[in-house]
Amino acid sequence: MSDIADLPVPQQRPTGGPAIALRGLGKRFGDLIAVKGIDLDVPRGSFFGLVGPNGAGKTTTLSMVTGLLRPDAGHAFVLGRDVWSDPVATKRLVGVLPDGLKLFDRLTGLQLITYAGLLRGLSRELASERAAELVAALGLTEAQGKLVVDYSAGMTKKVTLASALVHAPRVLVLDEPFEAVDPISAATIRRILTGFVESGGTVVLSSHVMDLVERICTHVAVISDGLVLAAGELDAVRAGRSLEERFVDLVGGSTEVVGLSWLRTSSD
Amino acid sequence: MVAHLVRLKLALLRNIFRRSRAQAIGAIVGIVYFAVLVAGLAVILASFRASLDAARVVLPLAGAAGIVLWTVVPLFSFGSDPTLDPGRFATFAVPHRELAVGLVAAALVGLPSIASMVLSAGVVVAWSHTPASTLVAVVSTFIGLLTAITTSRWVSAVMTNAISSRRGRDVIAVLGLLLLVVVGPAVSFVANLGGDLRGMATATARVVAWSPLGWAWAAPGDVAAGEVGTGLVRLALAAALLVLVFALWSRVLRGEVDDPRAVSRTDSGTSMGDDLGLLTRLPGTPAGAVAARVLTYWRRDPRYQISMVMTPLVPLALLIPFYTGHLVWTPLLMGPLVSFLVGWSEHNSVAYESDALWLHIVSGTSGRDDRGGRLVPAVLLAAVLVPAYVLVGVAVAGRWDLLPAVLGLSVGLLGAGYAVSSVMSVVLPYPVAESGESPFNAPPGAAGITMAAQSLASVATLGLASPTLVLAWVAWQGSEWAVWGAGVVGLGLGGAVGLTGLRAGARLFDRRAPELLATLRRV
Numbered sequence A: 001m002s003d004i005a006d007l008p009v010p011q012q013r014p015t016g017g018p019a020i021a022l023r024g025l026g027k028r029f030g031d032l033i034a035v036k037g038i039d040l041d042v043p044r045g046s047f048f049g050l051v052g053p054n055g056a057g058k059t060t061t062l063s064m065v066t067g068l069l070r071p072d073a074g075h076a077f078v079l080g081r082d083v084w085s086d087p088v089a090t091k092r093l094v095g096v097l098p099d100g101l102k103l104f105d106r107l108t109g110l111q112l113i114t115y116a117g118l119l120r121g122l123s124r125e126l127a128s129e130r131a132a133e134l135v136a137a138l139g140l141t142e143a144q145g146k147l148v149v150d151y152s153a154g155m156t157k158k159v160t161l162a163s164a165l166v167h168a169p170r171v172l173v174l175d176e177p178f179e180a181v182d183p184i185s186a187a188t189i190r191r192i193l194t195g196f197v198e199s200g201g202t203v204v205l206s207s208h209v210m211d212l213v214e215r216i217c218t219h220v221a222v223i224s225d226g227l228v229l230a231a232g233e234l235d236a237v238r239a240g241r242s243l244e245e246r247f248v249d250l251v252g253g254s255t256e257v258v259g260l261s262w263l264r265t266s267s268d
Numbered sequence B: 001m002v003a004h005l006v007r008l009k010l011a012l013l014r015n016i017f018r019r020s021r022a023q024a025i026g027a028i029v030g031i032v033y034f035a036v037l038v039a040g041l042a043v044i045l046a047s048f049r050a051s052l053d054a055a056r057v058v059l060p061l062a063g064a065a066g067i068v069l070w071t072v073v074p075l076f077s078f079g080s081d082p083t084l085d086p087g088r089f090a091t092f093a094v095p096h097r098e099l100a101v102g103l104v105a106a107a108l109v110g111l112p113s114i115a116s117m118v119l120s121a122g123v124v125v126a127w128s129h130t131p132a133s134t135l136v137a138v139v140s141t142f143i144g145l146l147t148a149i150t151t152s153r154w155v156s157a158v159m160t161n162a163i164s165s166r167r168g169r170d171v172i173a174v175l176g177l178l179l180l181v182v183v184g185p186a187v188s189f190v191a192n193l194g195g196d197l198r199g200m201a202t203a204t205a206r207v208v209a210w211s212p213l214g215w216a217w218a219a220p221g222d223v224a225a226g227e228v229g230t231g232l233v234r235l236a237l238a239a240a241l242l243v244l245v246f247a248l249w250s251r252v253l254r255g256e257v258d259d260p261r262a263v264s265r266t267d268s269g270t271s272m273g274d275d276l277g278l279l280t281r282l283p284g285t286p287a288g289a290v291a292a293r294v295l296t297y298w299r300r301d302p303r304y305q306i307s308m309v310m311t312p313l314v315p316l317a318l319l320i321p322f323y324t325g326h327l328v329w330t331p332l333l334m335g336p337l338v339s340f341l342v343g344w345s346e347h348n349s350v351a352y353e354s355d356a357l358w359l360h361i362v363s364g365t366s367g368r369d370d371r372g373g374r375l376v377p378a379v380l381l382a383a384v385l386v387p388a389y390v391l392v393g394v395a396v397a398g399r400w401d402l403l404p405a406v407l408g409l410s411v412g413l414l415g416a417g418y419a420v421s422s423v424m425s426v427v428l429p430y431p432v433a434e435s436g437e438s439p440f441n442a443p444p445g446a447a448g449i450t451m452a453a454q455s456l457a458s459v460a461t462l463g464l465a466s467p468t469l470v471l472a473w474v475a476w477q478g479s480e481w482a483v484w485g486a487g488v489v490g491l492g493l494g495g496a497v498g499l500t501g502l503r504a505g506a507r508l509f510d511r512r513a514p515e516l517l518a519t520l521r522r523v
Helices: A058-066 A087-093 A109-119 A126-135 A151-163 A183-198 A210-216 A234-238 A244-253 B002-018 B022-049 B054-077 B084-092 B096-108 B110-129 B133-161 B165-193 B197-209 B214-225 B226-256 B286-300 B304-325 B330-344 B349-362 B367-397 B400-427 B447-465 B464-475 B480-522
Strands: A020-029 A032-042 A047-051 A073-078 A094-097 A171-177 A201-206 A219-224 A227-235
Touching: A020 A058, A020 A219, A020 B022, A020 B197, A020 B447, A032 A047, A032 A058, A032 A073, A032 A219, A032 A227, A032 B197, A047 A058, A047 A126, A047 A183, A058 A073, A058 A094, A058 A171, A058 A201, A094 A151, A109 A126, A109 B286, A151 A171, A171 A183, A183 A201, A183 A210, A201 A210, A210 A244, A210 B096, A210 B367, A219 A234, A219 A244, A227 A234, A227 A244, A234 A244, B002 B022, B002 B096, B022 B054, B022 B110, B022 B447, B054 B133, B054 B197, B054 B330, B084 B464, B096 B133, B096 B226, B096 B349, B110 B133, B133 B214, B133 B226, B165 B480, B197 B214, B214 B226, B226 B400, B286 B304, B286 B349, B286 B367, B304 B330, B330 B400, B330 B447, B349 B367, B349 B400, B349 B480, B367 B400, B367 B480, B400 B447, B400 B464, B400 B480, B447 B464, B464 B480
Parallel strands: A047 A201, A047 A219, A094 A171, A171 A201
Antiparallel strands: A020 A032, A020 A073, A219 A227
């Protein structure tokens, strides 16, 4: 870890301040402004859900927090460190599960997790020990010697999560961690993440399954069209209604179906 | 439907230029380069108008070779174009016949087809002796071109069926490779027969002209020479062949669309239990892990196996001119050639992993660890192959006095290759076959940038090694001081250039890793 004196934002107390702070974070792709200057605080020890419609900028935002996509404007801080001016120190604190990116899938599951540990600078003994433990915890023991390319979508998610956990991060950034995961595996992952939060870690996840976010998250932010529409504690955001109703309200989309009468073939 | 498919192909062609600026420039350079090459060839073909006799020997052979190339090359290097894979149209309920015509029409809109059309224009010019022969030339050349393209679609479709399992693909990859390795020496052996090359060509042309490969290409020559009857028979046969090939293609297509290949992947059957493989056999550091991972990939991924098998075999081809043409110097180049191949072939290494690179980025892997670890397997390979080929080459040529120069040249090329690869794989990754796809499957619209990047890597490697190259050439001219000069300069410069390139690549990686990832996601 880098020298404490070098840190850009000195902390009064080591436990104070948000786990993730975004300040005016923005990104454009050609003519499209995907993220329009987001300000957001993710409190330490929170289980934070990022919800939004398709194309809202969730993945773009998370990628700028994890160092995968360089922002065009603004800053992202993790535990007080600027992701883009102090990447090495920041990256040690963060575990990442991206969505839609490939893996080194010609490695076996166990090899991949160990590889992630070694890249993080763990010793080989520690990396392989933790990999074995993670494989057991995530129910991948039977498949640990198979190539990741032969895994199902759900198993691939689990092995990616294990790779994100192997270096014992303080903050987890997970993009769609429950997509394509069966209910039993989802319950396992949820237990692991809840335990992580209870022991002081912070989890940020994106999802468009409102029920799930409502059930497990303590805090939530609704983003749409590159802007934060609402953020805060779950109960404050949903304001006495279900998250789904509130979400539809905020995003402003209509759920009425117009037309498509020819699709109603029940009269045949 | 036909128009839709053609528009799809046009859009793909246009998209070549819509990648990053560097890649667009690369593509343009590649296209210009090939345009000049193709135009030159077309002029040469057209110049056979001067001699009907020569034309009747050369053009049927060239045409037949064109059909063979159209059949073989797409499978082995540029890959069957996945956008035209019939299986992809399975869900669209397009009438078979329209789809069959449309896919051939779409195949006509592509750089290789355009090149073939330009060459065909040259052929037509060469046959334009009389109005009749010109007319027959236009018709039969068009038939020949369509036959070539339809055959290519048909063979691709048949092969795609055969290689839909990964194991099958791996087997075919290795078989195809062996074929290529055998064909090269065989061709150069025939070429080196010397002697009665002319007589043999004439005899071959006569046979080929009556074979299905040659019908379309020989017919205009018959008409031009006054043998109208023969010409029309060949033209009719050529047309019948086209109909037959089209029928075969339609049938395979029907099978593909009605009963598409299983979508689910087959298990590779690998199971290593809790064995960590090479990860336990190299140092437990980030760089060691990267090296172990790349080595594991070399063993498991057919895309790497190709270069693994090719690299040691290619230099052997240099023995052929030595034994057949008595060229004394060719074996001396075996060591330098293998060095060049080992260093150069890494210049697109990152693209093979595609965006799996995110793991290196989120874990803060330093450029030094990434670049260094990635080169370890290539260094290990060179450590075995280069000394072996340097010694064998010098021994075969019987020129032990040149050993220092040959060794120096080899090391110089190796270092230059590593340097160029370290930098280029960060700056200019270009599309390759995806992991798990056939290694011969190239992404659509990538031929131009591929050629440009490969040429750039070659030129840069040779440029960085040029001092050693010059000294080695002087040594070959008989200068004794240059023998040792090339040796010392090669070793020193090779090492220095290699390390400098590695460091530059590492710095670039540290600075541009997110941009590299963005490029990899696009390519």
